[in-house]
Amino acid sequence: SYVVTQAPSVSVAPGQTAKITCGGDNIGSDNVHWYQQKPGQAPVLVIYYDSDRPAGIPERFSGSNSGDTATLTISRVEAGDEGDYYCQVWDFNGDTFVFGTGTRVTVL
Amino acid sequence: QVQLQESGPGLVKPSETLSLTCTVSGASISNYYWSWVRQPPGKGLEWIGFVYHSGITNYNASLQSRVTISVDTSKNHFSLRLTSMTAADAAIYYCARVWKGRASYFLDYWGQGALVTVSS
Numbered sequence: 001s002y003v004v005t006q007a008p009s010v011s012v013a014p015g016q017t018a019k020i021t022c023g024g025d026n027i028g029s030d031n032v033h034w035y036q037q038k039p040g041q042a043p044v045l046v047i048y049y050d051s052d053r054p055a056g057i058p059e060r061f062s063g064s065n066s067g068d069t070a071t072l073t074i075s076r077v078e079a080g081d082e083g084d085y086y087c088q089v090w091d092f093n094g095d096t097f098v099f100g101t102g103t104r105v106t107v108l
Numbered sequence: 109q110v111q112l113q114e115s116g117p118g119l120v121k122p123s124e125t126l127s128l129t130c131t132v133s134g135a136s137i138s139n140y141y142w143s144w145v146r147q148p149p150g151k152g153l154e155w156i157g158f159v160y161h162s163g164i165t166n167y168n169a170s171l172q173s174r175v176t177i178s179v180d181t182s183k184n185h186f187s188l189r190l191t192s193m194t195a196a197d198a199a200i201y202y203c204a205r206v207w208k209g210r211a212s213y214f215l216d217y218w219g220q221g222a223l224v225t226v227s228s
Contacts, residue, residue: 001169031212035153042202042218043153049212086153090213095166097143097155097213 002091006100012077013108020103022070022087030089032070034063037102038083046085047072074105082107110134112203112219119225120197126190128222130203135217137161137179141206142186143215144177146199154199158206159186198226 004024012018022032032050035043045054047063050070060075074081087100116128130142143158157167159177167175171190179186190197201222204215 031210031214033212033214035215042221043215044218045214045216048207048214048216049209054216088153088214094169096168097145097215099153099155102152 001094001096002089002098004087004089004098004100006085006087006103008101009104009106011106011108012074014077014079016077018074018077018081018105020072020074020085020087020105022072022100023068024070024089025068027068027070027089028066030065032063032065033088034061034072035086035088036081036083037086038080041083043086077105077107079107081105110205110217112205112217114201114203114219114222116222116224118223119227120193121228122194122226124193126188126193126197126201126224128188128201128203128224129185130187130219131183131185132205133184135205137184137186138181141208141213142177142179143204143206144188145202145204145215145218146197147202147221148196148199156188156190156201193226195226197224199224 034047036046037043050065051063062073084102111133138161141158144156174191176189203219205217207216
């Protein structure tokens, strides 16, 4: 089955840029979606189709995908951006959703 | 505005069956695919499966022998049934809407989640 990997944690100072990566074999040929999960809350879609933002998601959130790595970038990080971030792909071979292991973002 | 709300017992005995319902408002259940996702305490997200109003289903292979997802269009809700529950099934269970688009699927609206404990 398709496996996507994420670093367990990322720490960033307020106002700086956080980069959260999602690794997978030739993931650049897939569409990657990203979810933000704040403590005690349900996940929220923040990026879909690699780089599109749903309505209401700040422009500070952006995404890219190439080669073996997809990246979620959070610019001008704020305290409210703390939480867990999950990447997700649809595995057509297995007909299944595949979630990454999640990255905890800590704002210093 | 699309809203989803899970309901069902928060406590299930070992070996018994979990039954949860997700009530949808702000969208017709007939127009989309609908999914269940779970998250054990302190762990990541695990996809359980999805259903279409026609009855088409797709399940996580690791749970396929124990899971049933069904839809009731008259009530605009869909349901999860998971048999032979064990401590490993304790989790927050989320329902979500599936966006089935060009070359991929993702989950665009989520319920708030239902905490399920497994204990005698």
